[in-house]
Amino acid sequence: MVSFDSFVPSGGRPIYLQILYFIKRGAAAGTIRDGDELPSRRVLSSLLGINPNTVQKAFRMLEDEELISSHSGAKSFMTIDEEKLCQLRRELLAEDIRGIVMSLKQTGVSRAEALELINTYWEENEI
Amino acid sequence: MVSFDSFVPSGGRPIYLQILYFIKRGAAAGTIRDGDELPSRRVLSSLLGINPNTVQKAFRMLEDEELISSHSGAKSFMTIDEEKLCQLRRELLAEDIRGIVMSLKQTGVSRAEALELINTYWEENEI
Amino acid sequence: MVSFDSFVPSGGRPIYLQILYFIKRGAAAGTIRDGDELPSRRVLSSLLGINPNTVQKAFRMLEDEELISSHSGAKSFMTIDEEKLCQLRRELLAEDIRGIVMSLKQTGVSRAEALELINTYWEENEI
Amino acid sequence: MVSFDSFVPSGGRPIYLQILYFIKRGAAAGTIRDGDELPSRRVLSSLLGINPNTVQKAFRMLEDEELISSHSGAKSFMTIDEEKLCQLRRELLAEDIRGIVMSLKQTGVSRAEALELINTYWEENEI
DNA sequence: GTGGTCTAGACCACG
DNA sequence: GTGGTCTAGACCACC
Numbered sequence: 001m002v003s004f005d006s007f008v009p010s011g012g013r014p015i016y017l018q019i020l021y022f023i024k025r026g027a028a029a030g031t032i033r034d035g036d037e038l039p040s041r042r043v044l045s046s047l048l049g050i051n052p053n054t055v056q057k058a059f060r061m062l063e064d065e066e067l068i069s070s071h072s073g074a075k076s077f078m079t080i081d082e083e084k085l086c087q088l089r090r091e092l093l094a095e096d097i098r099g100i101v102m103s104l105k106q107t108g109v110s111r112a113e114a115l116e117l118i119n120t121y122w123e124e125n126e127i
Numbered sequence: 128m129v130s131f132d133s134f135v136p137s138g139g140r141p142i143y144l145q146i147l148y149f150i151k152r153g154a155a156a157g158t159i160r161d162g163d164e165l166p167s168r169r170v171l172s173s174l175l176g177i178n179p180n181t182v183q184k185a186f187r188m189l190e191d192e193e194l195i196s197s198h199s200g201a202k203s204f205m206t207i208d209e210e211k212l213c214q215l216r217r218e219l220l221a222e223d224i225r226g227i228v229m230s231l232k233q234t235g236v237s238r239a240e241a242l243e244l245i246n247t248y249w250e251e252n253e254i
Numbered sequence: 255m256v257s258f259d260s261f262v263p264s265g266g267r268p269i270y271l272q273i274l275y276f277i278k279r280g281a282a283a284g285t286i287r288d289g290d291e292l293p294s295r296r297v298l299s300s301l302l303g304i305n306p307n308t309v310q311k312a313f314r315m316l317e318d319e320e321l322i323s324s325h326s327g328a329k330s331f332m333t334i335d336e337e338k339l340c341q342l343r344r345e346l347l348a349e350d351i352r353g354i355v356m357s358l359k360q361t362g363v364s365r366a367e368a369l370e371l372i373n374t375y376w377e378e379n380e381i
Numbered sequence: 382m383v384s385f386d387s388f389v390p391s392g393g394r395p396i397y398l399q400i401l402y403f404i405k406r407g408a409a410a411g412t413i414r415d416g417d418e419l420p421s422r423r424v425l426s427s428l429l430g431i432n433p434n435t436v437q438k439a440f441r442m443l444e445d446e447e448l449i450s451s452h453s454g455a456k457s458f459m460t461i462d463e464e465k466l467c468q469l470r471r472e473l474l475a476e477d478i479r480g481i482v483m484s485l486k487q488t489g490v491s492r493a494e495a496l497e498l499i500n501t502y503w504e505e506n507e508i
Numbered sequence: 509g510t511g512g513t514c515t516a517g518a519c520c521a522c523g
Numbered sequence: 524g525t526g527g528t529c530t531a532g533a534c535c536a537c538c
Contacts, residue, residue, distance in 0.1 A: 031235065
């Protein structure tokens with residue numbers, strides 16, 4: 001069963017997109033695997049304290065990308081083969097890295113500074 | 128005059144926030160300096176292909192943070208002293224780094240991988 | 255439910271202010287009472303033939319003055335205690351009377367004339 | 382020469398309308414008479430601390446109603462015969478009284494209360 | 509030309 | 524269905 005324990009909604013972007021990306025990232029990370037069962041819309045919405053429609057919207061988009069399969073009235077499962085996983089991982093990372101570097105460059109940080117800052121912060125927040 | 132040549136709008140967040148952050152980052156980077164003149168609402172909106180009010184909203188919020196000064200009928204100018212600049216830079220970096228590390232960790236990237244990816248991408252897009 | 259049947263929009267001042275004052279006056283008059291339900295943004299805007307946002311603006315300002323309470327997804331209700339009602343009534347009357355006397359004096363009407371005119375008109379439009 | 386000493390601009394409605402009505406009311410009151418000279422746009426704008434264009438707009442509307450005559454490059458004069466004066470006075474009063482009674486009724490004031498309030502306020506602010 | 513405000517329509521999160 | 528936000532266009536006062 002896919003766990004949403006580490007999901008922390010943050011203001012600033014639509015919640016349904018946050019759910020979408022949480023699942024995509026989990027898949028890319030290998031935390032969420034092919035065949036894993038997803039919590040039902042009702043359970044998940046109550047777990048996250050949000051509206052079922054919002055969960056529904058995220059699930060619907062994942063279905064459209066064929067990353068989950070939902071049969072009406074039944075449970076939802078991850079459907080992600082090796083190829084899709086690679087592509088997903090590549091897409092997410094490309095998007096992230098592009099945004100990261102652009103932001104940091106715009107803020108006037110040098111490459112060395114950037115690497116240093118990330119390195120330090122990463123260590124501090126290691127479990 | 129503050130230039131928006133390097134401004135690249137991206138979907139996913141409100142346009143007015145993108146403008147807001149573009150200016151904040153420019154200020155933090157030293158590209159945008161105290162006393163610099165800002166393009167008018169009309170000029171900038173037409174340049175970016177958006178509505179003048181969207182620009183206005185960004186400018187209004189910057190004015191509330193006392194980073195720009197605008198008076199009716201007159202042009203708008205940056206007003207950043209050394210202290211505000213330091214604080215701004217600190218805030219932006221903290222926010223960025225936190226988001227970066229969180230995203231990358233969620234995508235299952237190791238610290239070494241992350242640093243490597245950023246390092247490489249940075250180099251490739253160096254001018 | 256607060257009724258807008260007797261609302262007559264008039265050019266010359268912003269619509270949102272007309273709505274604002276209509277509700278304030280109704281509250282002062284006792285026509286609109288604490289706990290009364292307000293029509294939704296959509297219903298009222300369609301009733302008045304205006305944009306939902308214009309209604310929203312009036313409601314938002316009333317909320318800032320704590321005269322109505324609205325929560326997302328739920329209906330909006332009046333929240334007026336005895337104290338607020340007294341203050342409201344005093345404010346509205348002071349504002350009205352001041353404007354009335356100033357206008358009539360500027361138009362060169364004597365006190366006796368003014369009282370006579372108002373007295374007559376009031377009677378003619380009595381239900 | 383028409384005097385604007387007693388003109389007090391108040392927020393809430395366009396300044397050009399306030400000028401327009403100040404002159405209309407003055408004419409109705411007999412303070413401003415046929416043939417009286419108006420201050421030039423430049424002088425008046427500087428006197429009231431507002432923009433010449435705003436004065437221009439009010440003058441233009443008065444011209445359209447044929448209450449003043451301006452010859453390009455020359456001075457402006459009131460042009461108001463007995464008939465126009467009567468009509469103007471009737472219009473202004475009708476508009477005022479209608480608004481007054483409506484506002485006060487909406488605020489839940491009785492006729493007696495209304496007359497009493499106006500009577501008292503009028504006396505207090507007598508010179 | 510400038511910035512400020514009012515009105516509008518579409519979309520989002522929520523019950 | 525509800526309220527809240529983002530984007531838009533027109534108009535106002537001002538330089």
